[in-house]
Amino acid sequence: MERHIKDYTIKDVQDVYDGPGGLLWEAVMGEQIHSGGPEMTDVLAQKIGLEKGMVVADLCSALGAPARHLAKKYGVMVKGVDATKTMIQKAIQRTKEAGLDKMIEYYEGNVLDLPFKAESIDVVWGQEAWCYVTDKNRLIQEAYRVLKPGGKIGFTDWIITGDISKAELDPLYDTMAFPYMETFEGYQELLKKNGFKVLEAIDQTEEFAKCFDEYYKKVHIDLKPTILENFGQELFDFASNLVTIWRKAAYEHKVGRGLFIGQK
Ligand SMILES: C[S@@+](CC[C@H](N)C(=O)[O-])C[C@H]1O[C@@H](n2cnc3c(N)ncnc32)[C@H](O)[C@@H]1O
Numbered sequence: 001m002e003r004h005i006k007d008y009t010i011k012d013v014q015d016v017y018d019g020p021g022g023l024l025w026e027a028v029m030g031e032q033i034h035s036g037g038p039e040m041t042d043v044l045a046q047k048i049g050l051e052k053g054m055v056v057a058d059l060c061s062a063l064g065a066p067a068r069h070l071a072k073k074y075g076v077m078v079k080g081v082d083a084t085k086t087m088i089q090k091a092i093q094r095t096k097e098a099g100l101d102k103m104i105e106y107y108e109g110n111v112l113d114l115p116f117k118a119e120s121i122d123v124v125w126g127q128e129a130w131c132y133v134t135d136k137n138r139l140i141q142e143a144y145r146v147l148k149p150g151g152k153i154g155f156t157d158w159i160i161t162g163d164i165s166k167a168e169l170d171p172l173y174d175t176m177a178f179p180y181m182e183t184f185e186g187y188q189e190l191l192k193k194n195g196f197k198v199l200e201a202i203d204q205t206e207e208f209a210k211c212f213d214e215y216y217k218k219v220h221i222d223l224k225p226t227i228l229e230n231f232g233q234e235l236f237d238f239a240s241n242l243v244t245i246w247r248k249a250a251y252e253h254k255v256g257r258g259l260f261i262g263q264k
Contacts, residue, residue: 017084031065034128035211060129064091126155196262205256212247
């Protein structure tokens with residue numbers, strides 16, 4: 001399938017997460033802004049085999065909730081990178097409040113140019129955010145560069161999991177400001193091409209679709225009065241359309257979530 005690319009840049013992503021979008025996503029998905037919440041973070045941590053004292057680079061760390069979870073539960077040191085000022089500021093503040101600021105550092109910047117030396121990181125980590133990144137090959141290259149030999153990359157992401165036309169992808173990308181999504185096979189190829197051994201690749205689309213049942217309910221029932229009061233009808237309509245079309249496409253197994261583990 002020929003790749004469908006939209007002209008969304010890092011500025012569009014920053015506008016989403018600096019604005020009401022960031023608040024909306026936290027309200028709908030929770031402080032760990034990914035489907036499956038802390039349980040999914042544990043699944044990834046256990047599959048990677050996190051051990052106390054490891055240095056983990058969380059690429060697209062958002063509010064830092066997964067970073068805090070990992071530092072607290074697994075005793076790892078985390079370096080979070082995110083491009084959106086509001087996310088970085090909230091992450092720093094919440095990490096201080098949680099008393100974890102000795103274990104977690106945040107860096108404001110684009111994950112396509114990591115502020116880490118070569119071979120300095122034990123684990124490169126990502127949860128449901130690389131779909132925003134405009135050059136996923138470069139991202140995987142950067143991950144490879146910063147990892148120590150034998151280090152692991154582990155991530156989940158929103159991906160294309162079935163046959164889907166450009167006309168169907170267009171509105172999905174527009175609701176999210178995604179430049180493009182990788183395919184299930186595409187991520188495995190990118191990992192191999194850049195020197196990684198693929199240890200695991202799991203299509204989690206069924207679980208992903210079920211999460212959208214919950215988001216659909218949250219937007220249309222639980223959060224509806226709050227969204228309308230704080231953000232107005234336009235944002236409610238936007239959120240309503242978003243959860244409706246993503247839920248449908250996920251149940252049709254056209255888009256979903258992939259989990260990938262690779263080793264340098
Ligand atoms: C869905 S949130 C990430 C959620 C987070 N991984 C978690 O599980 O809580 C997406 C985040 O990716 C960040 N982001 C998107 N593209 C980026 C890029 N190229 N470089 C750095 N951060 C980026 C956004 O600023 C936003 O905070």
